[in-house]
Amino acid sequence: MKKPSLKTIAAEVGVSVSTVSRVLNNDATCYVSSLKRDAIMEAIKRHKYTPNLNARNLLQGKTSNVAFVTRKFDHFQKTGPFLLTSIDGIQEELQKFGYSCSLVTIDSLNDTRRLINKMSLYDGIIFGRAVLDDEAFEILEEREKPTVFMDESNLSGRNISCVTINKEAGIGELRKHLDELGCRRVALYGISKYVGLFRDTCGRAGLNIGDMDIFHFPMHNTYSLMLDAYEHADELLKKLSSYDAVCCTNDFVAYGLCKRLKANRIIPGKDIAVSGFDNIDEILDVPAEQRFLTTIDDLRKTMGQECAKLLLRWIDGGETAKNTQLKIDSKLVVRSSTVNFKP
Amino acid sequence: MKKPSLKTIAAEVGVSVSTVSRVLNNDATCYVSSLKRDAIMEAIKRHKYTPNLNARNLLQGKTSNVAFVTRKFDHFQKTGPFLLTSIDGIQEELQKFGYSCSLVTIDSLNDTRRLINKMSLYDGIIFGRAVLDDEAFEILEEREKPTVFMDESNLSGRNISCVTINKEAGIGELRKHLDELGCRRVALYGISKYVGLFRDTCGRAGLNIGDMDIFHFPMHNTYSLMLDAYEHADELLKKLSSYDAVCCTNDFVAYGLCKRLKANRIIPGKDIAVSGFDNIDEILDVPAEQRFLTTIDDLRKTMGQECAKLLLRWIDGGETAKNTQLKIDSKLVVRSSTVNFKP
DNA sequence: CTGTTAGCGCATTCAT
DNA sequence: ATGAATGCGCTAACAG
Numbered sequence: 099m100k101k102p103s104l105k106t107i108a109a110e111v112g113v114s115v116s117t118v119s120r121v122l123n124n125d126a127t128c129y130v131s132s133l134k135r136d137a138i139m140e141a142i143k144r145h146k147y148t149p150n151l152n153a154r155n156l157l158q159g160k161t162s163n164v165a166f167v168t169r170k171f172d173h174f175q176k177t178g179p180f181l182l183t184s185i186d187g188i189q190e191e192l193q194k195f196g197y198s199c200s201l202v203t204i205d206s207l208n209d210t211r212r213l214i215n216k217m218s219l220y221d222g223i224i225f226g227r228a229v230l231d232d233e234a235f236e237i238l239e240e241r242e243k244p245t246v247f248m249d250e251s252n253l254s255g256r257n258i259s260c261v262t263i264n265k266e267a268g269i270g271e272l273r274k275h276l277d278e279l280g281c282r283r284v285a286l287y288g289i290s291k292y293v294g295l296f297r298d299t300c301g302r303a304g305l306n307i308g309d310m311d312i313f314h315f316p317m318h319n320t321y322s323l324m325l326d327a328y329e330h331a332d333e334l335l336k337k338l339s340s341y342d343a344v345c346c347t348n349d350f351v352a353y354g355l356c357k358r359l360k361a362n363r364i365i366p367g368k369d370i371a372v373s374g375f376d377n378i379d380e381i382l383d384v385p386a387e388q389r390f391l392t393t394i395d396d397l398r399k400t401m402g403q404e405c406a407k408l409l410l411r412w413i414d415g416g417e418t419a420k421n422t423q424l425k426i427d428s429k430l431v432v433r434s435s436t437v438n439f440k441p
Numbered sequence: 442m443k444k445p446s447l448k449t450i451a452a453e454v455g456v457s458v459s460t461v462s463r464v465l466n467n468d469a470t471c472y473v474s475s476l477k478r479d480a481i482m483e484a485i486k487r488h489k490y491t492p493n494l495n496a497r498n499l500l501q502g503k504t505s506n507v508a509f510v511t512r513k514f515d516h517f518q519k520t521g522p523f524l525l526t527s528i529d530g531i532q533e534e535l536q537k538f539g540y541s542c543s544l545v546t547i548d549s550l551n552d553t554r555r556l557i558n559k560m561s562l563y564d565g566i567i568f569g570r571a572v573l574d575d576e577a578f579e580i581l582e583e584r585e586k587p588t589v590f591m592d593e594s595n596l597s598g599r600n601i602s603c604v605t606i607n608k609e610a611g612i613g614e615l616r617k618h619l620d621e622l623g624c625r626r627v628a629l630y631g632i633s634k635y636v637g638l639f640r641d642t643c644g645r646a647g648l649n650i651g652d653m654d655i656f657h658f659p660m661h662n663t664y665s666l667m668l669d670a671y672e673h674a675d676e677l678l679k680k681l682s683s684y685d686a687v688c689c690t691n692d693f694v695a696y697g698l699c700k701r702l703k704a705n706r707i708i709p710g711k712d713i714a715v716s717g718f719d720n721i722d723e724i725l726d727v728p729a730e731q732r733f734l735t736t737i738d739d740l741r742k743t744m745g746q747e748c749a750k751l752l753l754r755w756i757d758g759g760e761t762a763k764n765t766q767l768k769i770d771s772k773l774v775v776r777s778s779t780v781n782f783k784p
Numbered sequence: 785c786t787g788t789t790a791g792c793g794c795a796t797t798c799a800t
Numbered sequence: 801a802t803g804a805a806t807g808c809g810c811t812a813a814c815a816g
Contacts, residue, residue: 101502146583146584148557148558148560148561149558149561150499150561151559151561151562152495152498152499152504152561152562153499155495156493156495156496156499159444161495163543163562166544170529170532171522171525171526171528171529172525172526172529172726174525175522175525175526175724175725175726176725176726178664179514179518182514182515182517182518182525183514183515183518185514185544186513186514186515186546189513189544189546193546193555198543198545198559198562199543199544200506200541200542200543200544201509201528201532201542201543201544202541203529203532203536212536214491215491215492216494216541217491218491218492218493218494218495219494219495219506219541240489241489318727319725320664321521321663321664321666321667321693321721321725322667322696323664324664324665324667324668325667325668325671325696325697325700328668328671329700329704350664353665353668354668357668357672361672378664381515381518382518382519382662382664383515383518383519384661
């Protein structure tokens with residue numbers, strides 16, 4: 099049995115296809131007599147008719163579909179839920195405007211070629227971080243397809259549209275916050291690989307802990323992070339009385355540390371100030387009354403949304419969207435792990 | 442500037458559109474003189490022509506695109522990387538056959554209606570677990586669209602195709618393995634919410650620990666699981682000498698326990714046998730030499746692949762794929778945390 | 785208010 | 801070996 103088309107419905111009701119089309123699209127300019135309208139609606143329902151969007155897309159030269167390109171999810175398994183939060187943001191924003199999203203996995207240059215061949219299916223493309231090498235960049239640059247890069251650090255002077263997070267903004271706020279609390283002696287605790295990067299960012303943000311003690315440990319994966327932070331805190335604990343505050347490179351680290359502190363009868367937020375990074379409580383939807391960690395929200399969901407917005411603006415012909423680098427300021431979220439601390 | 446079409450290329454080279462089409466599709470039956478072929482290829486490259494897949498889809502009545510439907514990723518943030526592993530499996534299999542994948546988020550009945558309206562874009566649909574309520578089920582059942590459910594437990598007698606994991610298979614193997622090692626006294630350790638379910642599954646699999654001690658603790662999220670398991674092991678530790686083995690409901694729990702054991706100078710795999718569940722080492726791509734935990738692999742990636750295979754078989758007209766319930770046996774992965782243990 | 789018609793880009797059939 | 805013609809399902813312009 100063939101799938102019903104406009105013609106099927108039209109023949110059934112005894113009207114022309116355009117009338118059916120008008121009803122289907124709720125055409126405001128052309129009124130359809132309600133008698134016919136009802137008959138048409140009934141026939142549509144009875145035949146379980148749904149429009150063939152390929153035909154519509156072909157005619158209108160657009161697909162209302164966007165590709166989100168990323169590496170295999172495997173690559174993100176170790177690093178936790180951050181990418182997904184951004185994807186949710188993208189999806190949410192796209193949906194508002196009737197767009198849908200194709201998930202494209204790229205792990206080789208071959209995959210890039212495959213993407214190019216399917217490009218006619220997409221009105222635009224959002225690239226997740228670090229999916230393209232230089233060669234792929236060049237292949238894609240020649241095509242004139244609305245494209246936005248998310249969280250891409252390796253721009254190397256390319257003229258592309260991208261949305262990134264300004265981590266320094268939140269860290270600057272944190273510094274001010276700790277200053278106002280009177281915290282003078284600040285330690286840094288976290289993953290060996292990121293601790294240097296974090297310190298540099300602190301420096302640029304004016305949080306001067308460059309000459310202060312840094313405690314760190316190797317990272318396996320996000321899932322072991324809390325326990326790792328718990329276990330590796332000995333050195334820090336020995337010198338803890340020297341500090342007013344401990345900034346952690348990550349919320350998981352902070353949680354692990356806090357549990358360890360509590361196990362040693364030291365109360366975070368009372369005996370010492372502790373801060374994290376990521377606002378993971380919001381991502382994990384922890385009930386408000388259980389949230390206690392002062393942290394920096396790096397707005398990953400917002401980043402996804404902004405990517406989608408920027409892309410849609412470009413698709414709609416907004417010339418200004420073509421070469422826009424948008425930086426979203428991360429922001430401090432103050433909770434009880436610092437706010438009531440008195441040095 | 443208009444996008445180049447077959448006509449553009451044909452006019453450029455001075456041949457007919459059908460010739461260009463033939464070259465494009467590598468039509469084996471009709472040879473094209475290599476002179477023309479080269480000229481055509483050159484023009485295609487020069488114009489950066491890519492075929493309009495909407496037109497092709499319209500003509501051929503298929504899209505080579507499949508929808509993967511899930512709830513917002515938000516919902517999975519607490520539960521870790523398992524869904525993503527399945528998605529990777531789906532993507533991998535689809536790609537083999539030139540199919541692509543649209544990501545559809547459903548959180549309300551309205552979203553379901555939206556999906557139905559876009560159905561013509563998909564040759565088939567894969568549903569992630571627990572996305573549909575009864576009403577949505579019914580709306581979808583009337584449509585005749587190839588559909589496969591992944592990891593769906595709430596079938597309630599519906600005639601649908603689905604792929605699930607047989608958890609009992611691996612647990613049965615575990616029982617046999619522990620028996621052979623001579624482990625008689627087995628404890629169960631894990632999350633309060635799942636510990637009962639796990640015990641029941643053990644019972645069905647013949648691993649009789651129903652009358653043995655169960656130790657459990659509440660779960661917050663996957664990321665705190667290791668540390669939670671570490672911290673809540675006191676009760677278990679007190680009675681540890683009564684047991685030959687501890688089965689954990691989950692690898693993260695097992696890792697947390699193992700760390701705690703080591704902190705107490707008890708060596709897992711020597712002083713006591715420990716097992717987990719999930720084979721998370723493989724998901725997180727832990728180097729082989731660092732894997733030590735005996736666990737049960739529930740083959741989530743395979744599940745994704747099998748979903749895709751089943752769906753493609755249905756799309757290709759395989760009548761047998763229309764009402765297939767495929768159960769994949771989970772399997773035991775033996776590592777050093779049990780294999781060398783002597784009671 | 786509604787019907788007729790053209791054409792979106794392509795693969796395929798038929799004719800040459 | 802290649803060109804011409806057809807039609808997939810739909811929307812929009814035009815005609816009535």
